[in-house]
Amino acid sequence: MPGRCAAAARPTAACGPARPLRAAVVDGTLPVGSRLPATRVLAAELCVSRGLVTEAYQ
Numbered sequence: 865m866p867g868r869c870a871a872a873a874r875p876t877a878a879c880g881p882a883r884p885l886r887a888a889v890v891d892g893t894l895p896v897g898s899r900l901p902a903t904r905v906l907a908a909e910l911c912v913s914r915g916l917v918t919e920a921y922q
Contacts, residue, residue, distance in 0.1 A: 881910055881920035 888894035900906070900921065907914040 879920070881906065881912060881917055885920065 885894065885900070889896060894900075901909075903914045903917045903921065907917045910917070
């Protein structure tokens with residue numbers, strides 16, 4: 865089932881961080897149920913705001 869990013873006519877900025885996470889789950893790199901990085905850590909790695917990562921996680 866596609867997420868909000870795939871279905872949105874105009875994807876939000878949160879779709880940027882969400883896409884690679886979704887792809888990692890689909891291809892098995894990130895097993896279902898795995899812990900995701902803390903929002904602060906991932907935001908720093910991607911040079912985006914913590915709020916953007918939080919939105920992507922939802």
